[in-house]
Amino acid sequence: MNNIFVFDIETIPDIESGRKLYDLPDLDDADVAKAMFHLRQQATGSEFLPLHLHRICAISVVLRHKDKLKVWSLGEPDAGEAELVQRFFDGVEKFTPTLVSWNGGGFDLPVLHYRSLLHGVQAPRYWDTGEDDRDFKWNNYLSRYHARHTDLMDVLAGYQMRASAKLDEVATMLGFPGKMGMSGAKVWDAFHAGEVEGIRNYCETDVLNTWLVYLRFQLIRGHLTHKAYEQELELLRETLVQEDKPHFTEFLQHWQP
Template sequence: MRETVLVFDIETVPDLDGGRRVLGLDGMNDAEVWAAMKTLRQAERGSDFMPPHLQRVVAIAVALRHGDDGFRVWSIGDEQASEGELVQRFFDGIEKYRPLLVSWNGGGFDLPVLHYRGLLHGCVAPRYWDTGHFDRDAKWDNYLGRYQFRHTDLMDVLALYSGRNNAPLHEIALLLGLPGKLGMDGSKVFEAYRAGRLRDIRAYCETDVLNTYLVYLRFERMRGRLNREALAEEEGRVRRFLEASEAAHWAEFLHGWVC
């Protein structure tokens, strides 16, 4: 591929410490804070899903396609890494590679969360935020422009920037013969986190990233940026990555990839 591509996805849980501060719930334990946050959010929006500024990042997975043959998928940091470290290391990758960023609903959720958490933890990300101050070309080719492709939010682009046409990644993946979500879905992450299953969350996040990358390859074929042979070569590179791994979630992914 002609350019470095970084596909990303995050997993989050409600920020109970933040909720405690915002709602003035000092003295309440986590269970009481969560009950209060849920009740207020349900009353306001009919859902207990917290807004981006009250989400805490517990996993960030990325797929990096770089150079002539380089491809891998991994979770940033180890299981003991702090949230601030995870967020800073994500932005460090952008500083290092200035890649094409690819996501599924990254503009609607993942990036706003990373913005707020980066602000909270004092993270630094000049190349990400640059719109021409440091690099003149970034005025017309930056990560913040919705209708540019430096960050390609596949869900937004394929829906022609119309929320009523948004589709779930899982269903698009299945339509393309990909495994879709494996192990859990986003609604189960908080439950898994409270049960100490961070490793499972990280594996789930990685499979979401790989689904997104493979959808992106089909999108690049549709755009004319990959011909049939190049698409087969890129998909073959992914298969070799999966075959070389001993991780159970990659074996399951390979088994579920039907075409």
């Protein structure tokens, strides 16, 4: 396996844009967020903000490249959003990887599109649909039915939204750790409390779950033999042991043999 780039983002309200759009110049960040959630609730029945009003506070990845496996969060904990988005698309430019996500087509990538638009982040390789590289006409990052971005949730559901499932439930069903202590709904409170490192750790466990589900997907489609699949699992275990980080240790403890 080579050049596989599993990714997940965590987001908070885009306070600056909310302040502009809803004319709230005199409110502090916490109150602007409350107003944004309240207005969204009134309009739709849900506090979940429209995707263009999500600000990225963490991007975590698993990179499988050559004989190496690496798990990390892009940038330093205090890095600005523009740097995180730039680093993500720089990785695409450098490796031209297969992107793997869970609901990335429905959430993560559209958010990244809007944030790159806001910050002017260039990503010609990502946006290519065959103009620069003819191969990208038949397999690019933007088409829902192409494999260069594999949205596992979408593919496993047969592209039927009524058949979609939560990552936590699928991972747990397969004997993987699933979510451990945090969820996307808690990210804003954690960020407001200054717990950026905890958000990044949570995001990293999400990409680990996604990677494990992807390996199982590769097994059932015949792209990995049973022996190769077990070797990939062992490589991941060894990598997490070597990293010796508390959230990786906890992940290993929750991973059913």
